[in-house]
Amino acid sequence: MAASADLILYNGSINTIDNDKSRAEALAITGSEILIVGTNEDVKAFEGDNTQLIDLKGKMVLPGFFDSHAHVSMGGAEALFTVDLNDCESQQEAADAVKKYLDDKPDIEVIIGVGWGNAIGTGNGPRKEILDNIVPTVPVCLYSEDHHSLWVNSKALEIAGIGKETINPKGGVIERDPVTGEASGTLRESAMNLVTNNIPEYTVEQYKAGILFYQKIAAACGITSVHEPFMRNGNALDAYSQLEKEGKLTIRYRNSLFVDPEKGNDQVEELIAEREKHSSGTYFQTNSAKFFIDGVVEGATAYLEEPYEHIDSHGELVWDTQIYKETVARLHQERFTIHIHSIGDASTRIALDGLEYAQIKEEPFDSRHAITHLQLVNPEDISRMKKLNVVAVPNPYWFMKEPSYYFDIEEPYLGKERAERQYPMQSLIDEEIVAASASDYPVTMNFHPLNAIQLGVTRTEIGKSGDHLINNPTERTTLENMIESFTINGAYSLKLDHLTGSIEKGKKADIIVLDQDLFKMPEANIHQAKVLLTLFEGKEVYRDKEFTVVPS
Ligand SMILES: [Zn+2]
Structure with missing residues (x-):
């Protein structure tokens, strides 16, 4: 007799996302x-x-989602232990939120x-005086x-010893008052x-609370695997290790260790x-290494082939290119998966130069290095990505013309022509890049x-319509490609x-059930579909209150 199952899901529309893109009922x-x-x-x-049986009544089933770049421990701790400025529409509103926070915590x-x-402080960024007043x-x-920017008051500048004479550190900008030359409040x-x-850093306990906070929201979004880039804090690493030991991780984490541009190969x-230390973890490992190579367009720090339109600058390269190449080569040799933050077209070229250099020096192996964000990419570099087996980690959450970004920042900073060719996706897929x-x-708070x-x-802001948007x-790209990018490609x-x-058969039971079939609904409504059930390795980690199972 065959082994009996713990759980059977049947009468479903199961999109297996296997090689043949096959469908199944159960x-x-x-x-x-x-x-x-x-x-x-x-x-x-x-x-x-x-055996427990669930009659899906035709509902759609997908593999659990991946988020291939999410700052879980940092974002979670921030959500719980800092002033939330996400809804502030002006510098004054933000200052008022700080005031209210201080009133509650006077010590x-x-x-x-x-x-x-x-958008609340374009150009030189928000000003210290508004905070000093409060x-x-x-x-x-x-x-x-x-x-990528920090707005501070005069007290913070004073403690850091930042004055008129302080020079910009490599890869950074101290914004200054155009008249006095004094630091104006944005770094x-x-x-x-x-x-x-x-x-002071968040404590281990704060990070643990932050990770658990994130997991609860993520389970309701169907997320079962995550890559957290940029782990550089011992407390955050300890938080993960402890949660793993305590059996509290309900997501599989494969995180990156931060590579410090100041330390090169010494680190x-x-x-x-x-x-x-984490190599034997089941749900928590740190097998990759994260490089920041440039900044962001909105800070005029993304590194561009042609200068910005609004200032005479190409942006900031965070690394010395030679040290970068040698460090990438060494980490490649040590079999780290390399994960690179690159926004600008010039920085992506340099990022690829390093990966190419590393691969020439070493016997080929299945490296799967990745470049993330990829806001502006020279078409020639898309072909190079394929040649070097580089995975693209795009952020489709940003594929829209959000007025406060697109029209107030990206168009004026990049110029209309460059703004119009941001965020490649289909051209990556055409090139067979994963x-x-x-x-x-x-950075994206609503990460569903x-x-x-x-x-x-749609590449159109949710709730909006019109060709000009x-x-x-x-x-x-297609719905099928998008689903793959959140499932099997994340796994790859x-x-x-x-x-x-x-x-x-034989894979981990990371499974989600949706209330609607995404292929049968209007494109503009996909965001309204709901996750009803999330299973992580066969265990239920989320169930919508409306998803009741009638015993059969
Ligand atoms: Zn990031």
Whole structure:
């Protein structure tokens, strides 16, 4: 007799996302694994006395989603322990939110806030005086929503020792008053470290709370695997390790260790030791290494082939190119998967130069390095990405003409022509590059993959319509491609495709049930579909209250 299943889902529309893109009616799970996928009849042969049955009544089933770049521990801790500035529409509103926070916590020694939009202070960024008026004696440090700029008051500048004479650190900008030359209150990229190095880190307990906070929301979005880039804090790493030991991780994490541009190859032994510490983790490992190579367009720090339109600058390269190449080559040799933040076309070229250099020096192996964001890419470099087997990690959440970004920042900073060719997607797929989509949470606060799946298809802000609002229409892609980018392609990029990413016999039972079939609904409504059930390795981690199962 066949082994009996713990759980059978039947009468479904199961999109397996296997190589043949096959569909099935039913699947059976035993323990953490998928026992069989097939017709109702095939699968019911595995029904035993203790098998739980769920009649899907035609509902759509997909593999659990991946988020291939989400700052889980940082975003979670920030959501719980800082001033939330996400809804502030002006510098004054943000300052008022800080004031309110201070009124509740009068003894606080430093105020941290997150989430102001770059549109509240275009050009030189928001000003210190607005914060000084409200909080003159306690340092105030407010991260922009993209975390690439920091708005501070005079007290924070004073503690950091930033004055008129302080020169910009490599890869960073201290914004200055055009008349006096004094620091005006906004710090970009590496210049932020001058202040943030003095801020106490979140504790292990705070990070743990943050990760658990994220997991709860993510489970309701159907997310079962995540890549958190940019782990550089011991407390965050300890938080993951402890949660793994306590059996509290309900997502599979494959995270990146941060590579410090100041340390080059001197840090490699340390990175190897850190990777080794987590190498036997089931749900938490750190097998990749994260490089920041440039900044962001909204901070005029993304590194561009042609200068910005609004200032005489190409942006900021964070790394010395030679040190970058040698460090990439060494980490490649040590079999790290390399994950590179690159926004500008010039920085993506340099990112690829490093990966090419690394691969020439070494016997070929299945490296699967990745470049994320890819806001502007020279078409020649798309072909190079394919040649070098580089995975693209795009952010479809940003595929739209959001007025405060597109019309107020991107068009004036980049010029109309460049703004119109942002964020390639279909041209990556045409080149057969694996595209594994990501939210960059908390840069994207609402990180539900169904939002991004819709945006990848429509490239139009949710709730809006009209041809003039389509962002780079030639880059629209199919629903099928978008689903793959959140499932099997994510698994490929994290070298988990043998384990999950599709619904196949022997793989882990990471499964979601949706209330509607995405292929049968209007494109503009995809975001309204709901996740009803999320299984992580066969265990239920989320169930919508409306999804009741009638015992059969
Ligand atoms: Zn990021």
